Amino acid sequence: MTAVQADPPALEVHDLAVTFRNRSGPEAHAVDGVELAVGQGEILALVGESGCGKTSLARALLGLVQPSRGKVVHLGQPLGYSSKALRTYRRRVQLVLQDPSGALNPRHTIYEAVAEGLRIHKVRGDERELVARALSRAGLRPPERFFLSYPHELSGGQRQRVVIAGALALEPSVLVADEPVSSLDASVRGEILALLLHLRDELGLTVLVVTHDLGLAWNIADRIAVMYLGRVVEVGPTEEVLADPQHPYTKALLSVVPEIRHVEPVVLAGEPPDPTRVPSGCRFHPRCPALADGTAERAGVADQCRTATLPVLPIADGHHAACLLTTPPPPPA
Amino acid sequence: MSVSTAAPPSARSVAWARRRASFGRVWKEFRRNRAGVAGLVILGFFVLVALLAPLLADKSGLDVTQATGLPMHPPYPGYPLGTDKQGRSIVTLLIWGSRISLIVGFAAALMAMVIGTLVGISSGHFTGWAGGLLSRFTEWFLVIPFLPLAIVLASVLGHSFWILIFVIGITSWASTARLIRAQTLSIEARPYLERAKALGAGHWRQMNRYVLPNVMPLVFANTTLTVAGAILTETTLSFLGLGDPFHVSWGSMLENAFDEGAISAGAWWYLFPPGIAIVLVVLAFTLVGRALETVLNPRLRER
Amino acid sequence: MALLEMRDVHVSYRTRAGLVPAVRGVDLTVEAGEILGVAGESGCGKSTLAATALRLSPSNATVTGEVLLEGRDVLTMKWGDLRTVRWAHASIVFQGALHSLNPVRTIGQQIAEPIVLHEKVSDKAAAKRVDELLEQVGLPARRARSYPHQISGGQKQRVMIAMALACRPRLIIADEPTTALDVMVQAQVLDLISSLVKDMGVGMLMISHDLSVLGATCDRLAVMYAGRVVEEGPAKQLFAAPQHPYSGALSAAFPTIGDRASRLAPRGLPGDPPDPAQLPDGCTFHPRCPVAVPSCATGAEPQLRRLSPERAAACVLLEGSPS
Numbered sequence: 001m002t003a004v005q006a007d008p009p010a011l012e013v014h015d016l017a018v019t020f021r022n023r024s025g026p027e028a029h030a031v032d033g034v035e036l037a038v039g040q041g042e043i044l045a046l047v048g049e050s051g052c053g054k055t056s057l058a059r060a061l062l063g064l065v066q067p068s069r070g071k072v073v074h075l076g077q078p079l080g081y082s083s084k085a086l087r088t089y090r091r092r093v094q095l096v097l098q099d100p101s102g103a104l105n106p107r108h109t110i111y112e113a114v115a116e117g118l119r120i121h122k123v124r125g126d127e128r129e130l131v132a133r134a135l136s137r138a139g140l141r142p143p144e145r146f147f148l149s150y151p152h153e154l155s156g157g158q159r160q161r162v163v164i165a166g167a168l169a170l171e172p173s174v175l176v177a178d179e180p181v182s183s184l185d186a187s188v189r190g191e192i193l194a195l196l197l198h199l200r201d202e203l204g205l206t207v208l209v210v211t212h213d214l215g216l217a218w219n220i221a222d223r224i225a226v227m228y229l230g231r232v233v234e235v236g237p238t239e240e241v242l243a244d245p246q247h248p249y250t251k252a253l254l255s256v257v258p259e260i261r262h263v264e265p266v267v268l269a270g271e272p273p274d275p276t277r278v279p280s281g282c283r284f285h286p287r288c289p290a291l292a293d294g295t296a297e298r299a300g301v302a303d304q305c306r307t308a309t310l311p312v313l314p315i316a317d318g319h320h321a322a323c324l325l326t327t328p329p330p331p332p333a
Numbered sequence: 334m335s336v337s338t339a340a341p342p343s344a345r346s347v348a349w350a351r352r353r354a355s356f357g358r359v360w361k362e363f364r365r366n367r368a369g370v371a372g373l374v375i376l377g378f379f380v381l382v383a384l385l386a387p388l389l390a391d392k393s394g395l396d397v398t399q400a401t402g403l404p405m406h407p408p409y410p411g412y413p414l415g416t417d418k419q420g421r422s423i424v425t426l427l428i429w430g431s432r433i434s435l436i437v438g439f440a441a442a443l444m445a446m447v448i449g450t451l452v453g454i455s456s457g458h459f460t461g462w463a464g465g466l467l468s469r470f471t472e473w474f475l476v477i478p479f480l481p482l483a484i485v486l487a488s489v490l491g492h493s494f495w496i497l498i499f500v501i502g503i504t505s506w507a508s509t510a511r512l513i514r515a516q517t518l519s520i521e522a523r524p525y526l527e528r529a530k531a532l533g534a535g536h537w538r539q540m541n542r543y544v545l546p547n548v549m550p551l552v553f554a555n556t557t558l559t560v561a562g563a564i565l566t567e568t569t570l571s572f573l574g575l576g577d578p579f580h581v582s583w584g585s586m587l588e589n590a591f592d593e594g595a596i597s598a599g600a601w602w603y604l605f606p607p608g609i610a611i612v613l614v615v616l617a618f619t620l621v622g623r624a625l626e627t628v629l630n631p632r633l634r635e636r
Numbered sequence: 637m638a639l640l641e642m643r644d645v646h647v648s649y650r651t652r653a654g655l656v657p658a659v660r661g662v663d664l665t666v667e668a669g670e671i672l673g674v675a676g677e678s679g680c681g682k683s684t685l686a687a688t689a690l691r692l693s694p695s696n697a698t699v700t701g702e703v704l705l706e707g708r709d710v711l712t713m714k715w716g717d718l719r720t721v722r723w724a725h726a727s728i729v730f731q732g733a734l735h736s737l738n739p740v741r742t743i744g745q746q747i748a749e750p751i752v753l754h755e756k757v758s759d760k761a762a763a764k765r766v767d768e769l770l771e772q773v774g775l776p777a778r779r780a781r782s783y784p785h786q787i788s789g790g791q792k793q794r795v796m797i798a799m800a801l802a803c804r805p806r807l808i809i810a811d812e813p814t815t816a817l818d819v820m821v822q823a824q825v826l827d828l829i830s831s832l833v834k835d836m837g838v839g840m841l842m843i844s845h846d847l848s849v850l851g852a853t854c855d856r857l858a859v860m861y862a863g864r865v866v867e868e869g870p871a872k873q874l875f876a877a878p879q880h881p882y883s884g885a886l887s888a889a890f891p892t893i894g895d896r897a898s899r900l901a902p903r904g905l906p907g908d909p910p911d912p913a914q915l916p917d918g919c920t921f922h923p924r925c926p927v928a929v930p931s932c933a934t935g936a937e938p939q940l941r942r943l944s945p946e947r948a949a950a951c952v953l954l955e956g957s958p959s
Contacts, residue, residue, distance in 0.1 A: 155908040192904070219902040259851060
């Protein structure tokens with residue numbers, strides 16, 4: 001931590017690594033050393049393309065996947081993996097999935113879908129009342145109208161609200177949303193995003209949004225963390241990162257957003273790389289435009305780019321990038 | 334929606350209303366499948382015969398000591414399908430035999446279904462060594478040739494009605510388990526199961542409330558086919574002399590016919606009726622089972 | 637002569653519930669060397685429109701109107717003529733390209749298929765053409781021997797484009813060509829499309845729900861809602877300054893990064909895109925429209941009116957306004 005913080009961060013990860021191994025194949029280093037903190041009441045966007053590890057990181061934060069290294073800390077308490085510890089944790093940290101039509105059991109009514117969490121944790125109180133309140137908070141009013149419907153009778157936007165209501169019913173302090181609007185119609189997205197903002201403002205909910213869409217980050221995120229091949233390559237307040245990206249990858253990502261004006265278009269060649277074959281040195285160097293066009297050479301860091309493993313970006317305030325061309329990140333507090 | 338003065342329907346009653354409506358849809362779809370309907374009619378006929386057995390034929394007709402017909406005689410008045418060597422009416426034997434064949438078939442299939450579903454869901458749900466162990470266990474049972482196993486078990490355990498059910502059940506559950514396991518694996522990959530885990534559901538809840546309801550339609554369709562197989566197995570075992578000697582079944586009728594030299598005597602009235610009855614019942618179950626599969630599967634897919 | 641001209645096209649589906657209108661009177665023109673974008677969400681009829689251009693609508697669809705490919709009406713053509721037209725004059729890159737490839741045949745075989753069918757050349761000549769096409773779309777020639785599962789999503793999309801180019805068509809219809817692709821790969825594919833259009837002089841009809849992508853890549857844009865075009869005009873202009881309230885909402889869903897107005901202020905429309913089987917009365921957009929007036933719900937459906945030589949929109953609030 002940098003300065004003395006009155007409130008511990010809602011979620012932190014320290015030296016987190018998640019490795020998947022196929023039965024016969026090589027290991028996939030989905031997450032390979034991440035230090036991250038999300039403050040209470042903050043909305044953090046975790047941005048990257050496929051294979052960058054953002055989904056695995058989110059799953060590790062939820063305790064759905066056990067990290068092969070490092071730990072997850074919630075409000076100062078490290079996460080244990082016994083079923084009892086996980087169960088308690090689940091009341092505090094909830095998940096909103098990408099595909100609302102897949103996320104709801106087609107054989108359960110909306111009422112049952114929302115009440116599920118309450119029943120699992122044997123929450124005391126009038127179940128009907130709690131379900132109605134969660135549905136209202138998620139914007140489905142009057143809630144009673146939806147109690148006896150089935151998921152296939154609702155629209156995409158409504159289903160996503162039901163999923164959010166199901167998460168809200170447990171009154172969590174953190175919501176992890178994995179591509180919450182990418183499978184919804186464009187005109188409907190704004191409402192769901194506005195709902196997330198509203199929940200943060202009203203209930204003080206911390207939200208971690210995993211997305212590939214920088215526009216979404218601009219719309220609702222306070223801070224943004226850009227991931228590439230299992231590491232965070234740039235992190236900082238959204239406006240700073242998007243107005244003045246430091247890492248060549250962030251610059252490239254930003255530059256291909258249509259209608260973007262303040263960055264030169266840089267279309268990277270090739271595909272997002274395979275987590276089973278992490279390049280040596282800086283993981284981005286095979287595709288880095290700064291290395292290709294000589295900027296790195298001129299700055300005298302080209303050799304290091306190819307060979308030296310960059311340190312993990314530590315948790316710190318402000319805007320930082322893991323690139324030898326920028327000023328080195330501050331030492332961890 | 335304005336607040337009504339009457340109490341709103343409870344979630345449970347509406348859930349039941351929807352189940353009835355869903356059943357109605359399945360029935361309507363099933364009705365269109367002519368083969369399935371034909372199978373159902375045949376099945377209905379035989380079940381009715383089995384249920385109404387006491388009304389249709391006097392039980393005393395099974396008693397060898399009370400047999401009054403002419404021995405091994407082709408059909409004649411009073412004995413529409415002729416008699417066996419002891420002079421018992423074939424019709425009486427056929428009607429009462431249907432009970433055993435059908436009951437053993439149903440019961441054994443039920444047992445196979447219960448074990449198969451339990452093992453199938455568990456082996457699909459639990460990853461790691463537990464699931465693997467259950468898988469290997471299932472495969473082991475699949476690989477063992479079931480008839481020799483059934484023969485060995487029946488010989489060792491004895492010849493009774495209940496043992497027969499047990500033996501058939503034990504040798505039939507594995508293919509159901511395999512099917513259920515495959516379906517479970519596909520459900521496990523669906524997002525709503527991940528959501529259940531994220532909400533905090535434990536293994537039992539996941540399997541019971543999420544996997545099972547979505548696997549049931551498949552189980553249902555598969556069970557119908559298992560019954561057909563069970564009836565055939567019962568017939569085979571009885572024919573081989575491993576059935577219950579105190580109860581008449583179609584298989585034991587064939588066994589007796591064989592033993593009593595019906596083939597060399599040309600006693601077609603003794604051989605054909607049980608044979609045809611078995612074929613019809615198995616065919617009926619197969620038709621119904623296939624029809625159910627086609628009706629229920631698209632719903633599985635669209636859900 | 638325009639490459640593609642659609643005149644008053646209506647498409648309805650016969651379903652158990654009755655006749656469902658998917659496209660309700662659309663006029664479109666695509667010239668050679670130009671990209672026309674069609675933007676809209678689920679249920680607006682854009683995919684139906686794409687299929688209609690090559691008479692590929694399903695059997696329960698009723699199509700009226702005219703679809704002129706270089707002056708010849710596709711809808712009334714004889715079957716033999718239609719088969720010649722399909723792929724050789726106009727081809728389609730379908731939505732869901734990632735799943736459209738046959739998993740048991742190599743890429744080369746699949747690209748060669750239309751060539752062999754249309755041009756009746758030897759296998760060797762077809763293979764040569766396949767190599768040329770792969771090069772054109774930026775894939776190494778050795779990929780011809782790969783199977784679909786061995787290549788990535790972006791590469792599959794390029795293969796689909798190569799297939800569409802196989803018979804040197806003059807018009808390409810691309811239905812959601814970049815949905816489900818990563819942003820960087822999307823940028824690569826869009827670059828490829830733009831360069832192909834420029835170099836080869838083909839015309840393109842690009843369909844997408846992503847208005848920002850269309851705004852940046854296309855020359856002209858048409859926005860569809862509930863089976864009709866509600867606004868059309870030059871792409872960049874339309875995206876920057878939409879006139880119809882729906883276009884405005886769609887544009888706001890893709891915020892401009894750096895624009896203070898959209899910072900922490902996501903904008904969306906209430907409700908959902910309408911079900912074609914149950915369209916609202918009056919202006920179909922009125923239940924969701926932020927600036928609707930009472931007459932919008934009761935009056936006749938607004939027609940597409942010219943606002944300027946290049947722009948047109950279908951909204952009563954814009955009629956009478958200066959260009």
